[in-house]
Amino acid sequence: MKLLKVVPDDTNIDFLRWRTWAFGISLLLMVASVGLVASKGLNFGVDFIGGQMIRATFTQSAAAPVTELRETVANLGYGDPTIQRFGAENQVSIRMKLPDGADKNPELANAMATKITDTLKAGHPDIRIDGVDSVSGKVSEELFSKGILALLAAMAGVSIYIWFRFEWQFGVGAIWSLLHDVTLTFGLFALTGWEFDLNIIAALLTIIGYSLNDTVVVYDRIRENLMKFRKMEMASLLNLSVNETLSRTVMTSVSISLPLIVLVLFGPDVIFGFSAAMAFGIVVGTYSSIYQAAPILIWLKVGSHSFVPTDEAGSKAERISEGFDS
């Protein structure tokens, strides 16, 4: 049987030739992302800013009457709602700030939810209330700080591991490319205004995990080649490593993108933002392993002096691979 080849044999693409350009563009995008987040802000869900969110579907309508809803809810006297379509045209989320004093007296939040849903049901017989989330300010602050802490701890932890297993430059490269991926994803969310909630943190963690996996594979080949070709110039060595792992990179990214693209297209609407974030992250993560994590090694002066097989390092590497084999 003739097998399919996703990438032709013996590619020799000069990836690193565009490294300065790529780095510049990435830097620009990162700055733009930070700027977007700072100016436009993220569309935080109630998980992170507290408040109440009611999700509803208008089962008989093609599209939800957003303008009318906004007026109806605002007229109830609880303040202006944030109303958004999500997924299908006939699904909306209505977000409200919790009424004053709700922290002390949860009945107030309760009364507000009941009032809003009752009014909506009265005006729209075809409405289906899909969910009500009510998060107090105290809990949302905790969720936010814990989420960010978990994200930072995971990034720091894996970078330290890479520093120990490779060289310090590799640790810096890894954390830089993670930072790159996470920043761009934040930028995407600021740009599109997709809701940013706890699930998106899980998506970010997946992106970190994948991007890191990719970076480690490229780094592993660089390490191997550094020990093999002591005299080779660094840029060519990186190119060689990227080319050698190219078919694996393409094959893996394609494999993982497949279910994610299906999820974005056909998956549940509730997780659209979540699936889209992951699909975006896979692309960015693959790119950053080649154009961020690898060239950084040149600028950080990794070269033939790295991974000199002293007795200690040599025997250490041997032991680990043997231990894993058995």
Added chain:
Amino acid sequence: MLDFPRWRVWMLNTLIILGVLFAIPSVLPTHIRAQLAQFVPTPTINLGLDLAGGSHILLEADTSQLAETRLEALEDSVRTAMRRAEPRIAISDVSRANGQLSFTVDSPTQVDAAREALLPLTSNATGGRDWNIGVNDGNRMILTPAGAGDETALDQAMDTAKDVIDRRINALGTLEPTIIRQGDNRIVVQVPGLDDPEALKALIGKTAKLEFKLVDEQADPDQTAQGKARVGSQVLPYPDNPSGLPTIAVRRLGGISGDKLVKADPTFDSQTNEPAVTIQFDSEGGQKFARMTQQNVNKLFAIVLDGQVISAPQIREPIFGGVSQISGSFTTESANALSISLRSGALPVDLKIVEERSVGPDLGADSIRRGILAAVIGTTAILVLMFLVYGRFGMYANFALVINVAMILGVMAFANATLTLPGIAGFVLTIGAAVDANVLINERIREELKRGRRVVQAIEVGYKEASRAIFDANSTNVIAAVLLFIFGSGPIRGFAVVLMIGIVTSVFTAVTITRMWVSRWVKRTRPHELTI
């Protein structure tokens, strides 16, 4: 490296079969699973509320009020103890200011007697001190909370509160609530399938009713079984009735209300050394209880909680002084359970809702249906691609991938874990890692073949060289998962748990299992050429 001793093949196959077996109940339709459950245990994965629909409520205790309640209870029992002392100790100027209880013993000569009487009130079941006793100006007694007293009280109050909530939700019937304590002063209540939490919230807010009633021993068991009672009696449910009947008839009048109960603790009978429960009434309840027991020695009385009889012990002797012991066929556990139940008349602390989420069943069902569809399409696409690109070795990888999914489900079912939306993200990541591991191995074998190595050697080197990258990549994921579990909150932990399970099974199936299959194929056919 391609050498697999027979015992290892056996061990690996056993692990695979175990993993797959545990996964089966979770993927069966509900009615088939219910039938199967009659014959074998069927551990199942729980679906999180975001997937299955239901209500989630996070309650937080108001701790400031707890200290005040404790002081009030202490004052009550101190007054009773002083009045009941022989000779009676007169006290005055009782104050609960500054979080401590202070009072003046009118006659300085009785200070020692007062201290003696206070000792049992101020120590706890394990012999430690709940309150420190101090004396000022000769006859002013001051009781201050001892170091761990408040914490223990909070801990106990939260346990009781959890039990009260549990009991009340179970009264709703068929729901399967999860009620867990979180941190020091929080309780999470999750009820799958309940999309309108109003009833639930009303229930948590209500006060439970505890009563002590006399059992109607003249009642005809047949009549009772039919739910009919004589005049002046009523039939109440009694699930733990030793007679086997699920009901019991009790007298309507002559009972005592549970708000007269001050304390209930598990203990051991001083004579028989069997587990028992001590209960203590306030002065009014104590007198009533004394009258009731005096007139009904050797009869049964029923302990009724929320209209349901939880125990019906025999009155062995008249009980004076408000303290009595319920003994009978208790085990240490059941004595403890009963004392919790007795304490759980009312919520011991004020609980307020700090977080509330509900997901409608339609949305949840829709999410699952479309999620499964997407997963099936996506996975099929991966399987086809792997086969087209790597042929035979792609098929090995595919079988390994299917087993991997089954094993993750199996381990989760075994651990009775909950699958949530973030958990699915973890799933995607580990499946990605498993596919990547096989891609790495197969690409490396391809490379080694191109370099002119012979088939067996290429396979051997391929596995060995690829393993290093696989090891590093998965180690970083393990580190991330552990850190996420430590620092993350609920949903993030759900992600971390799936990731940890998935990494182990991914490496196991994608590396070890495929290598076993490859090595058997190599041994059998001794290939000189390999298309990969």
